[in-house]
Amino acid sequence: MDLDGVDPKRIPRHVACVMDGNGRWATKQGLPRTEGHRAGEEALFDASCGALDLGLEYLTVYAFSTENWRRPPAEVRFLLNVIADQLLTRRRDELHQMGVKIRFIGRRDWRVPRWVVKRMDEAARLTENNRALTLTVAFNYGGRAEIVDAVKAIASSGLAPSKIDERTIRRHLYAPDVPDPDLVIRTSGEFRVSNFLLWELAYSELVFTDVLWPDFRREHLFDAVREFQARDRRYGKTGSRHDDGIPS
Numbered sequence: 001m002d003l004d005g006v007d008p009k010r011i012p013r014h015v016a017c018v019m020d021g022n023g024r025w026a027t028k029q030g031l032p033r034t035e036g037h038r039a040g041e042e043a044l045f046d047a048s049c050g051a052l053d054l055g056l057e058y059l060t061v062y063a064f065s066t067e068n069w070r071r072p073p074a075e076v077r078f079l080l081n082v083i084a085d086q087l088l089t090r091r092r093d094e095l096h097q098m099g100v101k102i103r104f105i106g107r108r109d110w111r112v113p114r115w116v117v118k119r120m121d122e123a124a125r126l127t128e129n130n131r132a133l134t135l136t137v138a139f140n141y142g143g144r145a146e147i148v149d150a151v152k153a154i155a156s157s158g159l160a161p162s163k164i165d166e167r168t169i170r171r172h173l174y175a176p177d178v179p180d181p182d183l184v185i186r187t188s189g190e191f192r193v194s195n196f197l198l199w200e201l202a203y204s205e206l207v208f209t210d211v212l213w214p215d216f217r218r219e220h221l222f223d224a225v226r227e228f229q230a231r232d233r234r235y236g237k238t239g240s241r242h243d244d245g246i247p248s
Ligand code: IPE
Pocket: 019, 020, 021, 022, 023, 024, 025, 063, 064, 065, 068, 079, 188, 213
């Protein structure tokens, strides 16, 4: 596989995507917005193949936000169907054969129809022992909701406030074992985070592209990884050899 100049020694462990622009993609072609969601599923599959080509450990995708319930009911229903019928049923076995572990982050018990939760559980159970790639679907996900849920869990655990630190909060997030994303990609030319992974993306590199999500293919993922590899991640340090260990 030609990885287009990507340095195989500096592959990010975890890439996260805000899959945006489905509606505009459809409107541009005179189609109803829902056709964009259908086409977006194909893009997600190709991006997952690209993640396997690269050897990523984790790919996290924003599929439905806690705010997306505000859309017209017919569009919400269609989105739930695309996720549950296309991704979690039609694609599930293909992803399973490719060694992809499917998991979910979000509020699964809030507003989500029971039949969708059932499909989510089935896909997660079927693929739970796979090791090639973990595909985390952020579904009914909100970054603020995740932090609220963590705070509630910590408060009800009875832990003394003086014992709470950043590790305590991390342990109560939806996927505490998953490392923070190294790279977050947002498609469709929008420059915002839209309540995605607020805690986790504190030090992620952000790459924005004008490509509308249904047109996104693995080559665009490789482009974003190349851009990531050209960045200098400093984590608050100066980047010089004097960093670390020298008291200021
Ligand atoms: C992303 O595409 C899919 C979801 C948010 C669920 P949009 O539906 O937001 O498409 P645009 O941004 O309106 O073009």
